Amino acid sequence: MSSEKELRLAMLTAVAQTISRHAEELTQLDQAIGDGDHGINMKRGFDAVMADSAGLVEKPWPEFLKGVGMTLVMKVGGASGPLFGTLFMTLGKELPGNPCAGDVAGALEAAIQAVQARGKSEAGQKTMLDVLVPVAAQLRKDALALTDLVTVAAAAAEATGPMKAIRGRASFLGDRSIGHVDPGARSSALMVAAVVGAVKGES
Amino acid sequence: MSSEKELRLAMLTAVAQTISRHAEELTQLDQAIGDGDHGINMKRGFDAVMADSAGLVEKPWPEFLKGVGMTLVMKVGGASGPLFGTLFMTLGKELPGNPCAGDVAGALEAAIQAVQARGKSEAGQKTMLDVLVPVAAQLRKDALALTDLVTVAAAAAEATGPMKAIRGRASFLGDRSIGHVDPGARSSALMVAAVVGAVKGES
Amino acid sequence: MSSVGIVIVSHSPKVAEGAADMVRQMVGDEVKVAWCGGDPTGGLGTSVEKIMQAIDSAWSAGGVAILVDLGGAETNSEMAIEMLPPERQGRAVVCNAPIVEGAVIAATEAAGGSPLEVVKRTAEELSPQ
Amino acid sequence: MSSVGIVIVSHSPKVAEGAADMVRQMVGDEVKVAWCGGDPTGGLGTSVEKIMQAIDSAWSAGGVAILVDLGGAETNSEMAIEMLPPERQGRAVVCNAPIVEGAVIAATEAAGGSPLEVVKRTAEELSPQ
Ligand SMILES: Nc1ncnc2c1ncn2[C@@H]1O[C@H](COP(=O)(O)OP(=O)(O)O)[C@@H](O)[C@H]1O
Ligand SMILES: Nc1ncnc2c1ncn2[C@@H]1O[C@H](COP(=O)(O)OP(=O)(O)O)[C@@H](O)[C@H]1O
Ligand SMILES: [Mg+2]
Ligand SMILES: [Mg+2]
Ligand SMILES: [Mg+2]
Ligand SMILES: [Mg+2]
Numbered sequence: 111m112s113s114e115k116e117l118r119l120a121m122l123t124a125v126a127q128t129i130s131r132h133a134e135e136l137t138q139l140d141q142a143i144g145d146g147d148h149g150i151n152m153k154r155g156f157d158a159v160m161a162d163s164a165g166l167v168e169k170p171w172p173e174f175l176k177g178v179g180m181t182l183v184m185k186v187g188g189a190s191g192p193l194f195g196t197l198f199m200t201l202g203k204e205l206p207g208n209p210c211a212g213d214v215a216g217a218l219e220a221a222i223q224a225v226q227a228r229g230k231s232e233a234g235q236k237t238m239l240d241v242l243v244p245v246a247a248q249l250r251k252d253a254l255a256l257t258d259l260v261t262v263a264a265a266a267a268e269a270t271g272p273m274k275a276i277r278g279r280a281s282f283l284g285d286r287s288i289g290h291v292d293p294g295a296r297s298s299a300l301m302v303a304a305v306v307g308a309v310k311g312e313s
Numbered sequence: 314m315s316s317e318k319e320l321r322l323a324m325l326t327a328v329a330q331t332i333s334r335h336a337e338e339l340t341q342l343d344q345a346i347g348d349g350d351h352g353i354n355m356k357r358g359f360d361a362v363m364a365d366s367a368g369l370v371e372k373p374w375p376e377f378l379k380g381v382g383m384t385l386v387m388k389v390g391g392a393s394g395p396l397f398g399t400l401f402m403t404l405g406k407e408l409p410g411n412p413c414a415g416d417v418a419g420a421l422e423a424a425i426q427a428v429q430a431r432g433k434s435e436a437g438q439k440t441m442l443d444v445l446v447p448v449a450a451q452l453r454k455d456a457l458a459l460t461d462l463v464t465v466a467a468a469a470a471e472a473t474g475p476m477k478a479i480r481g482r483a484s485f486l487g488d489r490s491i492g493h494v495d496p497g498a499r500s501s502a503l504m505v506a507a508v509v510g511a512v513k514g515e516s
Numbered sequence: 517m518s519s520v521g522i523v524i525v526s527h528s529p530k531v532a533e534g535a536a537d538m539v540r541q542m543v544g545d546e547v548k549v550a551w552c553g554g555d556p557t558g559g560l561g562t563s564v565e566k567i568m569q570a571i572d573s574a575w576s577a578g579g580v581a582i583l584v585d586l587g588g589a590e591t592n593s594e595m596a597i598e599m600l601p602p603e604r605q606g607r608a609v610v611c612n613a614p615i616v617e618g619a620v621i622a623a624t625e626a627a628g629g630s631p632l633e634v635v636k637r638t639a640e641e642l643s644p645q
Numbered sequence: 646m647s648s649v650g651i652v653i654v655s656h657s658p659k660v661a662e663g664a665a666d667m668v669r670q671m672v673g674d675e676v677k678v679a680w681c682g683g684d685p686t687g688g689l690g691t692s693v694e695k696i697m698q699a700i701d702s703a704w705s706a707g708g709v710a711i712l713v714d715l716g717g718a719e720t721n722s723e724m725a726i727e728m729l730p731p732e733r734q735g736r737a738v739v740c741n742a743p744i745v746e747g748a749v750i751a752a753t754e755a756a757g758g759s760p761l762e763v764v765k766r767t768a769e770e771l772s773p774q
Pocket of ligand 3: 140144145146147148188
């Protein structure tokens with residue numbers, strides 16, 4: 111097994127595991143300011159990805175990422191499906207076949223653009239973008255400071271708590287969305303931590 | 314049996330019969346510019362009225378008319394239910410216990426006001442009002458010219474053909490509503506003819 | 517429970533029930549929700565009697581916001597409101613908002629404890645135009 | 646049949662089916678109508694796969710107008726449009742109109758033979774705001 115393939119499998123497994131382990135928590139966050147399905151949706155999506163994982167990890171990074179994204183699009187069932195799906199698919203489109211650390215920031219920036227276009231949204235609206243954008247900025251600053259990346263992502267997710275939701279169902283709550291962490295922001299931070307863990311060789 | 318009671322029964326029976334006989338035609342008119350249920354709706358309403366007719370005709374004119382209106386409200390099931398229901402209920406409210414021909418125009422004018430308020434509508438919008446309004450005007454002009462009343466009502470219903478619908482479902486068709494007689498206008502004219510027939514002692 | 521109740525009145529019982537399911541998913545049991553649909557014999561249409569029953573079952577001290585689809589549903593709902601006992605009138609209002617989207621938004625606003633006017637206004641303003 | 650097809654995409658299959666019933670009652674068989682609702686495992690939500698199938702079954706030479714309820718239904722429908730074969734793209738549009746009222750109005754306009762832009766515009770303008 112090539113080490114790249116191993117890395118893809120480790121990443122996928124780590125992400126799917128963290129989503130599965132936190133599914134209940136994500137659903138509860140969504141119950142507070144949404145329709146209470148974010149954990150269920152994400153778990154359904156990553157369960158489907160894992161069911162295909164043997165085939166997916168065989169593919170080079172671009173096709174691997176596009177495949178993950180396409181499965182999320184097809185299986186998640188909530189707004190987060192096409193949004194995270196677009197994120198992964200665009201990462202796949204942007205990254206070269208043999209990506210190095212320095213390629214990731216640019217690819218993530220492009221992927222964020224695509225998510226913003228799909229969601230008609232931007233950072234500051236209490237969504238996944240409020241984690242993705244600072245993560246991309248941190249990568250741009252220092253692509254190798256992996257622990258910082260996890261810290262930035264976790265802090266950014268927490269920072270959605272005091273925000274007022276402008277996009278997604280939470281926006282129906284107006285001011286009452288304030289005081290709750292956004293579920294999609296939380297799942298984004300969980301995925302960042304899982305990916306970093308896999309890169310560092312934790313399990 | 315008092316002759317007033319006989320008249321109420323004759324009127325009710327005549328109206329219910331004409332609606333029943335023309336139900337298919339009314340439904341077809343509604344198929345062209347609506348949802349194709351006007352004949353079904355009106356027949357359901359007047360079948361229910363007839364089921365209660367023995368009790369209804371015992372009551373004096375005001376309570377009789379209110380009873381008919383209330384049954385239409387409850388049973389018709391389409392927009393025409395509360396509109397015709399309001400028409401009959403208001404006639405009942407406005408007419409004295411022993412109405413004479415001269416009382417009818419004023420009561421009908423008040424009833425038309427109530428229908429307009431309920432429907433947020435007015436004459437000229439291709440609805441039942443385009444028959445009811447000229448009928449009231451003719452009654453105001455000559456309360457005893459019964460044959461003219463029937464002619465006015467029939468002509469007014471026909472005249473909805475070239476109109477463009479502004480209220481009700483037919484308004485969704487815009488210009489394509491032109492060229493079709495309005496079903497509620499047609500049922501109004503049928504009812505006028507039936508009532509006049511009963512007053513004249515035809516059967 | 518004094519939060520505003522939600523009444524969903526569609527020509528189609530399936531639409532009304534499905535919209536109520538979507539409302540429940542958003543607000544759980546925090547808000548009373550009732551729905552009705554179909555004419556008195558079950559075809560597509562509405563029934564004043566069923567509307568009155570739905571208003572009754574969603575009734576709360578804060579009143580009820582009624583969401584309707586097309587013409588007849590609105591006219592029949594307004595008729596039903598007028599037939600309520602006098603002390604309930606004025607505390608049942610028809611929202612000029614789309615039935616499904618408006619019901620979810622109105623219920624979310626009601627869950628926050630907003631009064632009837634605010635529930636109505638939020639449904640009317642936030643819904644897709 | 647070249648009149649614009651109508652696709653109804655709700656979080657709730659009941660809403661979607663009931664809205665399609667209401668559309669059928671207005672336009673009979675003059676317009677192709679397809680509906681879908683529910684996430685890939687049947688809960689409340691939407692599914693890109695089901696949306697693509699519905700678009701396919703309502704497809705007409707005049708294109709399709711898609712009516713959606715809340716956020717995810719719109720995002721998933723836009724995703725589905727992008728995954729259509731290139732020759733179909735641009736002839737499938739999401740209407741910014743309420744799902745139930747908009748579907749009935751769009752279908753009525755489509756039955757008159759109007760092109761896709763007009764169907765979309767009419768649904769968006771005539772619907773309750
Ligand atoms: N327009 C949008 N732009 C960016 N992110 C969004 C948007 N709408 C929703 N989200 C994200 O998706 C999350 C909700 O996902 P999920 O619960 O799975 O979908 P749904 O809202 O359809 O039930 C939100 O917490 C938010 O982070
Ligand atoms: N707002 C309104 N004002 C006056 N009359 C109306 C209005 N809406 C509908 N109508 C009348 O009702 C008739 C349709 O009745 P019906 O088919 O029984 O109800 P629905 O439109 O709910 O199916 C129309 O032909 C028209 O005459
Ligand atoms: Mg959700
Ligand atoms: Mg959802
Ligand atoms: Mg009709
Ligand atoms: Mg009808």
